[in-house]
Amino acid sequence: AQSVTQLGSHVSVSEGALVLLRCNYSSSVPPYLFWYVQYPNQGLQLLLKYTSAATLVKGINGFEAEFKKSETSFHLTKPSAHMSDAAEYFCAVRGRDDKIIFGKGTRLHILP
């Protein structure tokens, strides 16, 4: 069965600093991995996804994530945080059964 663990329910970074949100997955088959962002009172928006084409995946709003099979990780990064990045971020894994399992989310706070 698939599962996702996001380390850190809250992460605070200064504006302009590096953003690093951690995600580790467990899957018995090659996984499809996703990062979603949720702004207050809104639905989930896809940031990026990994589908085995390339280990470094670039997404919207300057985010990227690297798939590391040896570490079973799919961490999300952004070189320079912006105030508008403050939101809840979810890592998700999808197996061959079409079930999409989400991590518990990480709230990103941007400090001025």
Next chain:
Amino acid sequence: DTAVSQTPKYLVTQMGNDKSIKCEQNLGHDTMYWYKQDSKKFLKIMFSYNNKELIINETVPNRFSPKSPDKAHLNLHINSLELGDSAVYFCASSQGEGGGTAFFGQGTRLTVV
């Protein structure tokens, strides 16, 4: 046009009532989902339908019954609402194979009083 739309956006109702949430997608996807997001933002899958057939049914009380009249619609009916049902319910759709991305609706905030 909204890709995945849910109605209503807000729903306040009393314990014991029966209510429905509707979901429609215009993306031509063959798989639709219902997720529940609790007050701690945890997203838990409830149901998944593929081409109108129930594929995933997590340990959800029988009071929750999904209905898919066609592959573009997946409605959620809840009987005998309880305080613990208060949450945000999200509908999503995806193309079933190849790691298709799930597209989410804006959510329905259900408050049971």
